[in-house]
Amino acid sequence: xxxxxxxxxxxxxxxxxxxxxxxxxxxxxxxxxxxxxxxxxxxxxxxxxxxxxxxxxxxxxxxxxxxxxxxxxxxxxxxxxxxxxxxxxxxxxxxxxxxxxxxxxxxxxxxxxxxxxxxxxxxxxxxxxxxxxxxxxxxxxxxxxxxxxxxxxxxxxxxxxxxxxxxxxxxxxxxxxxxxxxxxxxx
Amino acid sequence: xxxxxxxxxxxxxxxxxxxxxxxxxxxxxxxxxxxxxxxxxxxxxxxxxxxxxxxxxxxxxxxxxxxxxxxxxxxxxxxxxxxxxxxxxxxxxxxxxxxxxxxxxxxxxxxxxxxxxxxxxxxxxxxxxxxxxxxxxxxxxxxxxxxxxxxxxxxxxxxxxxxxxxxxxxxxxxxxxxxxxxxxxxxxxxxxxxxxxxxxxxxxxxxxxxxxxxxxxxxxxxxxxxxxxxxxxxxxxxxxxxxxxxxxxxxxxxxxxxxxxxxxxxxxxxxxxxxxxxxxxxxxxxxxxxxxxxxxxxxxxxxxxxxxxxxxxxxxxxxxxxxxxxxxxxxxxxxxxxxxxxxxxxxxxxxxxxxxxxxxxxxxxxxxxxxxxxxxxxxxxxxxx
Numbered sequence: 001x002x003x004x005x006x007x008x009x010x011x012x013x014x015x016x017x018x019x020x021x022x023x024x025x026x027x028x029x030x031x032x033x034x035x036x037x038x039x040x041x042x043x044x045x046x047x048x049x050x051x052x053x054x055x056x057x058x059x060x061x062x063x064x065x066x067x068x069x070x071x072x073x074x075x076x077x078x079x080x081x082x083x084x085x086x087x088x089x090x091x092x093x094x095x096x097x098x099x100x101x102x103x104x105x106x107x108x109x110x111x112x113x114x115x116x117x118x119x120x121x122x123x124x125x126x127x128x129x130x131x132x133x134x135x136x137x138x139x140x141x142x143x144x145x146x147x148x149x150x151x152x153x154x155x156x157x158x159x160x161x162x163x164x165x166x167x168x169x170x171x172x173x174x175x176x177x178x179x180x181x182x183x184x185x186x187x
Numbered sequence: 188x189x190x191x192x193x194x195x196x197x198x199x200x201x202x203x204x205x206x207x208x209x210x211x212x213x214x215x216x217x218x219x220x221x222x223x224x225x226x227x228x229x230x231x232x233x234x235x236x237x238x239x240x241x242x243x244x245x246x247x248x249x250x251x252x253x254x255x256x257x258x259x260x261x262x263x264x265x266x267x268x269x270x271x272x273x274x275x276x277x278x279x280x281x282x283x284x285x286x287x288x289x290x291x292x293x294x295x296x297x298x299x300x301x302x303x304x305x306x307x308x309x310x311x312x313x314x315x316x317x318x319x320x321x322x323x324x325x326x327x328x329x330x331x332x333x334x335x336x337x338x339x340x341x342x343x344x345x346x347x348x349x350x351x352x353x354x355x356x357x358x359x360x361x362x363x364x365x366x367x368x369x370x371x372x373x374x375x376x377x378x379x380x381x382x383x384x385x386x387x388x389x390x391x392x393x394x395x396x397x398x399x400x401x402x403x404x405x406x407x408x409x410x411x412x413x414x415x416x417x418x419x420x421x422x423x424x425x426x427x428x429x430x431x432x433x434x435x436x437x438x439x440x441x442x443x444x445x446x447x448x449x450x451x452x453x454x455x456x457x458x459x460x461x462x463x464x465x466x467x468x469x470x471x472x473x474x475x476x477x478x479x480x481x482x483x484x485x486x487x488x489x490x491x492x493x494x495x496x497x498x499x500x501x502x503x504x505x506x507x508x509x510x511x512x513x514x515x516x517x518x519x520x521x522x523x524x525x526x527x528x529x530x531x532x533x534x535x536x537x538x539x540x541x542x543x544x545x546x547x548x549x550x551x552x553x554x555x556x557x558x559x560x561x562x563x564x565x566x567x568x569x570x571x572x
Contacts, residue, residue: 021201021372024201024372024373025201028201028373028374029199029200029201029374034373034374035373035374036371036372036373037201037203037371037372037373038367038370038371038372039370061373062481062482062484062485062560063481063482063485063557063560064367064371064478064481064482064557065556065557
C-alpha cells in the first residue's frame with residue numbers, strides 16, 4: 001500500500017491550491033490512483049503563507065490530512081519556513097530556487113530547486129510559475145507520472161491558456177530532467 | 188423516473204464535497220435554490236448559481252436564512268424541487284421554518300455543512316456538533332431524516348437520495364455533512380442520467396374541489412395538490428386537519444403530530460441505511476457517521492491485526508436512529524464505541540438503545556479537526572478487554 005503525502009506551500013495568489021488540484025486530478029482521474037486534496041481556508045489563503053495538501057495512494061485515502069509529507073513543494077520562503085520541519089525523514093524538498101533560501105536538512109532528505117518565477121517570466125507570464133513548478137515536480141519525483149500530470153494541467157487551466165501552461169510545464173520538466181542528470185543535490 | 192440528461196454532468200470529475208453535493212441536487216432535478224452564503228457551505232451555492240442559468244433553474248441569494256428556508260418551502264409548493272445550504276449559525280436561524288416545512292409536509296432538501304460551534308465558532312474547520320440540533324432544533328414533536336456523507340462521491344449520491352426521500356415521504360430531508368467533506372477534493376464519478384433513479388412527486392388523482400392537501404392515506408403520506416390547475420387549497424403551520432385548515436384542539440393535534448412521527452417511524456426500516464462490516468461475531472463494534480466513519484477505519488484495521496474482533500457500522504442515515512439494530516447488537520457484543528466530532532450527541536442515542544446490555548464508549552472531541560486514528564485505536568483496545 002503505497003501512500004505519498006504532499007504539501008504545497010506559497011503565497012496566496014501563487015496558485016498553491018491549483019497546484020494541489022492538478023496533482024490530485026492527475027493521480028485520480030488520469031492514473032487510477034486515489035487522491036484527496038485538502039487546503040487552508042483561513043485568511044492565510046489570501047496573501048500570506050498558504051498551503052494545500054494532497055494524499056496520493058493506491059488504496060482509498062482514509063485519513064484525509066497530511067501528517068508528515070514525503071514531498072514539500074515550496075514556492076515561498078515563508079511557507080518553506082513554516083512547514084520545513086514537519087515532514088517525513090526522507091522528504092523531498094521541491095522549491096523555488098530564487099524565493100526559498102534552503103537550510104540544512106536531515107541526511108535522508110533530498111532537495112531540488114528550480115528558478116520557476118524566472119522561467120515563467122521568460123515565457124511572458126509570471127502567473128504560470130506554479131505550472132513550471134509542477135513540470136519540475138514531475139521530473140524530480142515519481143509520485144504521479146509525467147503524462148498524467150500534463151493531461152491534468154491541460155484540462156485544469158482556463159481555456160485559451162492551455163498552450164502557455166503546457167509550455168510552462170514542459171520548461172519546468174526539462175529543467176528537472178537536466179538537473180537530475182547532473183546528479184541529486186544533497187543538502 | 189430517470190434523471191434528465193440535460194442536468195447530469197456524466198463523467199469522472201475532481202470535485203470537492205460541496206460541488207459534488209450541488210451536482211447531486213441538480214441531477215435530482217432541483218430547480219430552485221434560495222440561500223444566504225456562509226462558510227463552509229458557500230461552494231454549494233456558488234456551483235448552483237453557475238449551473239442553474241444553463242438548465243433553467245432559479246437561484247436567489249436571500250436577505251437571510253429565515254427567508255431562505257421559507258423560499259424553498261414556497262418553491263416546493265409551487266411544484267419545483269428546491270434546496271438550501273447553510274452552516275451552524277445559519278442552521279440555527281432556519282430552525283423555525285424547518286419546523287414549518289415538517290408541519291406542512293413539504294419536500295425539500297437542506298444541507299448543513301457543519302463547522303465548529305457554538306455560535307460562530309470555527310467557520311473554516313469541521314465539526315459534527317449540530318446532530319442533536321438536526322434532530323430537535325425546531326420546537327415541537329416530530330421526526331426527521333438526516334444523511335451523512337463521508338466523501339465527495341457520497342455527497343453526490345446522498346444529494347440524489349435526499350431528494351428521493353423527501354418526495355417519497357413528503358418532508359424536508361437534511362444532509363448533515365461537515366467542513367472536511369465539503370472542502371475535500373476527490374474523484375467523483377457521475378453516472379449516466381439513465382442510471383439515476385428519481386422518485387416522482389405524488390399528486391392527487393382527484394379533481395379540483397374534491398381533493399385536500401392532507402388526506403389520510405394508508406402509508407401516511409398524502410398526495411400533494413398541483414398549483415395552477417384549479418386546485419384551491421390552504422396550508423398552515425397551525426395544527427390542521429386533512430383540509431389544511433386550523434383546528435385548535437387536542438384531538439386534531441394528536442392526529443396531526445402522530446402522522447408526522449409515524450410516517451417516519453413506520454417506515455424506519457425503509458429509510459435507515461447502515462453499512463456494516465465484520466459485525467457478526469465481533470466483540471467490539473465501532474459506530475460512526477460522515478467523515479468520522481472514514482477515519483475510524485485505519486484504527487479498526489490496526490486493532491484487527493492485534494487479533495481483536497472489531498466490526499464497523501457506518502450510519503449513512505443518522506436520523507431516524509437505528510434503534511432496533513443497536514438494541515440487537517448490544518445483546519451480542521462486549522462494547523459499542525461511538526466516534527463523532529462532538530462531546531457525545533448521537534452517542535446518547537446509542538447508549539439509550541444499548542440499555543446497559545453492553546459497555547458503551549464515546550470517542551469525541553470539540554471539533555476543529557477529524558479524529559486521529561490513534562485515539563480510536565486506544566479506545567478499541569480498552570473496549571475489547
